[in-house]
Amino acid sequence: MAKITNQKAWLLVLPVFALVAFSAVIPLMTVVNYSVQDTFGNNSFFWNGVGWYHELLDPSTELGGRFFASLWRNLAFSAIVLAIEIPLGIVVALAMPREGWGVAFSLVVLALPLLIPWNVVGTIWQIFGRSDIGLMGWTLNRLGFDYNYVANPIDAWLTIIVMDVWHWSSLVALLCYAGLKSIPEAYYQAASIDGASRWAVFAAIQLPKMRHVLVIAALLRFMDSFMIYTEPFVVTGGGPGNSTTFLSIELVKLALGQFDLGKAAAMSIVYMLIIIIVCWVFFTVMTNAGQDRQSGTSGPAGSEP
């Protein structure tokens, strides 16, 4: 029988193409367009080639200096947040009940922070941390800690990190819990027959079985924390000084504060490429980590210390 060819089928995918073009491709091309031009207002543009990129990637220039400073801040923030939230999420997931009414209860409690709009989260912590009326800020000061996130960069960082941990550890915990629930009962029975300790059960069964959800959790948390804008903007506005000015805040300052469209566009493109590359490398490394190397692996059986 001859294969049926019907070119009308293309009409079915056309809406998707159109939507994606308008929502993603065309705006992205506009940004690419801006990033190679300079403007002095009046809607008049001048060709600048890769000039902005040169400036951006050279830390000795004003633009490059700001870019790298906020980039390091952002990487440090993501690293700290991941280092806290991933282990914390695992611990919370392990501590959660497996059956009974406690399951629904803890799921609801964990989901609550995730349901709160981001700027509300920012506002909550902005007020919570205030030393005059905020519960946490006031209490800390009464206890003798000189805590003031408006004036002290370390306090500002602590506040933002604790806020992010409060906001997002639930996501990691929920993903890990899903991973734990998918482990068949037989594994635990076999482990108890094999005389495995609690730690051995975790290391030999639970952690390996959670690896896939942990990759997803780490990717999501990296991307989100690397793109963080709303919460620190509401709490600290990037201050004190520039101490909590992350890439996204810097970008908004450039584009909407100074109207340097060319510089801002160049920074957007580099920002996006960094996220894509980091995620790709991370994903590739994590998914290949468990591969069996057919030859040249460790020596005789049971020789592992």
Added chain:
Amino acid sequence: MARIDLIDLAHAYGGPDADPSTFALKPTSMTWRQGGAYALLGPSGCGKTTLLNIISGIVRPSRGKVLFDGRDVMALTTQQRNIAQVFQFPVIYDTMTVGENLAFPLKNRGLPRAQIEARVAEIARLLDLGPVLARKANRLSADAKQKISLGRGLVRADVAAVLFDEPLTVIDPGMKWELRSKLKVLHRALDLTMIYVTHDQTEALTFADTVVVMHEGSVVQTGTPEELFVRPAHTFVGYFIGSPGMNVLPAKVQGRQARVAGHALKLVRSYGELPAGARIEIGIRPEFVRIAAPAPDLLTAEVERIDDLGRTRFARVRVGDLRLAAQVPNGQAVTEGAAGLMFDPAQIHVYADSRRVEGAA
């Protein structure tokens, strides 16, 4: 290595006060001798896995005791009972190599490394896992993984018994046979008590010296494969063992005569006193029913179709509303339509309320 005694063991998932008819395992007493190869055979939901999990300590019975060599083990954990269990789906530790998987139970018990290595090498040789010892266990085929699960049980030198919970479910048919023979070899080589749970009669009959048939939470017969075939103690055993199963026909039995569908059959034994009010049936395996041309002294039947199973053929026949199977010997031509049935009198069993009645000579 141990003899295992079950004493008045019963279990209800609803707790000890549940209605006795809902018991997953009805009161059972039994002895498994050291070094025996046992099969627990029955359909899904008959309580065989519950019984197995009680022996290994995963499930605490509602009542009764389990003794290992006369010692009450009810207070002991699974680990302390020193049981090895192989589950339906292979359980392997993904991140470890085959060797590390096998070494895991010994490492957990803190054995010296040289001893672990020697024991792992020995078990790997027995299971033909030597060539893959250094490979990651999660990349192997299902049968190799199941061998690893088994190996982790066998690697402990003092293991009391090895329990198998439908271990061949996910194994390819070709490999099933090989693994089964491997188990036989291991059983002989290691002199271990092995208990094998399955719903597959071929697996049970080929593996075990003693088959325990379970039905709705009770043990209905314990015996050698031959006993189960020749003298099913319960109509369920007759039906469940053998393919096709035993023909079970409602009958009136008096002395040395049974009446089925108005036709009188001779019996070799006398059944004088059958319980009054009981449901009386006779059972005969298809292998002992012959088809002949219709004759006045034969049970008149209608042949509906012939099933050709390759090595043997079975005729599906109808007597009134009753349906029977009869083996057709090689070389005999049988056509659909009217026929007469001949029963081997020595192979007719009489059942009262599904339980076999022993006749008097």
